[in-house]
Amino acid sequence: MMTDTNVDVAGTGISLGVTLYSFTNEWWSRQYDLTGLVAEVAGRGLGPGVEIVGFQSLRTFPEVDADSVSLWRGLVDRFGIVPTCLGSNVDVALRADRSLDRDEMVDYLNRQLDTAAALGFPVVRIQIGADPAVIERCLARAEKHGIRMGMEIHAPESAVSPAIMRVREFYESVDSPLLGFIPDFSSTMRRVPEGVLADLRARGLSEGAADGLTQAWLSPGNQFANFGAWAEASRAAGEPDDAVGAATLVFTMHGRAAAETWAELAPRIVHVHGKCYEFDEVGDEPSIDYPSIATVLVDSRYQGWISTEWEGHVFAPPGTVDAFDVVASQQALLRRSLTAAAG
Amino acid sequence: MTSVTDRLISPGDAVVAAADRTLVPVRVPWYRSLPLSCWESVAVTLDGQRFGVDQLELRLGDATIPCTELAAKHETFWFVQDTGWLVVPATLDATQVELRVEAEIRIPYILIGPDKALVRHVQDGGTLPVVRSGEQ
Known part of the structure; x- marks a missing residue:
């Protein structure tokens, strides 16, 4: 493996990996199956952490059959990757005729927690569509599996937006180590890409x-x-x-909150999404202040994974950008930023 | 050049002409699989002739479903890497066709108001080759 430099970067306790969502163009274009994509990620040293979106990477999601479990666990062993986070979706508007009720949302999320456990993911990303009542009722399933649920804080929400403040208050009242947040750098941007x-x-x-x-x-x-x-x-x-x-x-995709707001959440951060869009000639991300974010994460003693999340597929058609190269650039910037923050 | 979230057709795909109908290859214009119930409407135009939702069927894997019944199929997911085929009640003789596909796709987890999810209007098309099929 060439991924040693991504583990415990500069002694910070922060390790790097990638979400396969970064390769949406290659995936949609069918350039890779799951085995091929994991092999490419490992071969290019973009792990060892690997995150997936269940509804993107797995054909039978929210369920998995025994063959899919065996395939995934085989990939983990063969390529030395570490499953970090499984992205769930709370599809409130799944039905055409009405929104899901709470019972249905709980069932939908519980099925995804079961799948995460079967595949060995320690964290499940949840979304703002899951209100505190739904999260509270899913906590028993999370406890059964020992899985942490992380509410993603994605633009237009921020660490201090009203909807997230309600979740923070709920978390304080329950005070479970299995309930946390997943900050996404898209909330704290400085420029439109x-x-x-x-x-x-x-x-x-x-x-x-x-x-x-x-x-x-x-x-x-x-x-x-x-x-x-x-x-x-x-x-x-x-x-x-x-x-x-x-x-x-x-x-809806780019927020302007200050990076320092992540510090308020630090004890409850269970995973991080390192969003990126593009890099300039010296390897900086013009739209996101990586050094400031790295400083906040290091100073607040976050210990865990950051998944590189390139979202350029929304503007860059397949074949125009090598997503693997972009991910490598992001991880190099992150290593530099974390090392500087730790120094 | 179009991003994948605005694509309903894979570059290089061909329309299939059968004896009594035409099959149009269609993709999910999003990064993840979506249930069939999220297809709020769909229409196909072949050489200027438009076919609406009540004239079309979707063939996905082994299943063929009238497009008017997609709304009820919230437990059937269309895997993001799969091609589905819209079955159009028309025959084609030419070797290429001017194709347009339009769809309204509900994104079931992006909420833009109480009980209201984002609905994206996506259209795609161009001149596609037509290949013959021996199927009936």
């Missing part, structure tokens, strides 16, 4: 409107109100509907 803006320009958005969008994103106040005002003005100015509609993602 250039690839996202380039995609909007390709949809016909003018330079002026793109600048206005960036300004709206950087402005204080309610982000959805900022977007609404920009969208209304842009449509009135004749900007293409498709481009204005697609720009919604700027506000």
Whole structure:
């Protein structure tokens, strides 16, 4: 294995790995099956931590059959990877006729916890669609398996947004070591990724409107109100509907909270999503302040995994970017940032 | 060039012309598998002739399902790497066809209001080759 440098980076207790979600383009394009993808990740030294999204990587999810369990466990042994986190989904709007009720959500999540246990994942990512009542009722299953449930904090939520504050209060009241958070760097960004803006320009958005969008994103106040005002003005100015509609993602995928807010959660962080989009010529990520985030994680003594999560598939079509190279760049930046923070 | 979340058709795929119908290859325009109930609508246009949801069937694996019944299929997942086939009641004689596929896809975990999930309108198409099938 070439992944030793990703384990316990600079003595911080933080180790690196990747979510297979980073390879969405290659996966959707059927360039790899699960064995091939894990082999490539291991061969390029992008582990040892490996995270998956159940509904992406596993055909029979939320269930797994014995053959799938045997295949996965065989990959873990053969390639020396470490299963870190399984991404569950709380598909509240699964049905066309109505939302799932709490009983159905509990059952849906419990089935995914069972699958995580069968595959050897110690952490399951849960999403904001699971309210405290659902989480509380799933806790018994998590305890049975010894699995930690981590609520992902993803843009537009942040460590201090009202919905997450409600979860924090609930966690305090239950105080179980199996309940925690998964910060995603997308919540604490400093710039809209250039690839996202380039995609909007390709949809016909003018330079002026793109600048206005960036300004709206950087402005204080309610982000959805900022977007609404920009969208209304842009449509009135004749900007293409498709481009204005697609720009919604700027506000749902990229948040501007301060990196320091992660420190408040530190004792309850069970896993981390190291989001990235693009790298400049010196290997920095212009849209995310990696050194600041690394400092917060090291100073607050987070011990655990960070999964590299490249989300460029939303603007970069298959074949245009080598996702494995991007992941390698992110891990190099993270190692530099963690080492500097530890020094 | 289109990102995968805006693609309903795999580059290089061909339309299949059978004796009494046409099969259009379709993909899930998202990063993960979704249940069939998330396909809120679908339409196919072949050389300018449009076929709506009540005229189409979806063939996925061994199953063939009228598209009007997809809404009830919330326990059947369409694996993100699989091609499904929209069965269109039309015959094609040419070696290529001008194809357009449109769909409304509900993203079941992205909530944008109380009891309201994000619905994405996706359209894809182009000139595709037509291959003949001997199937009936």
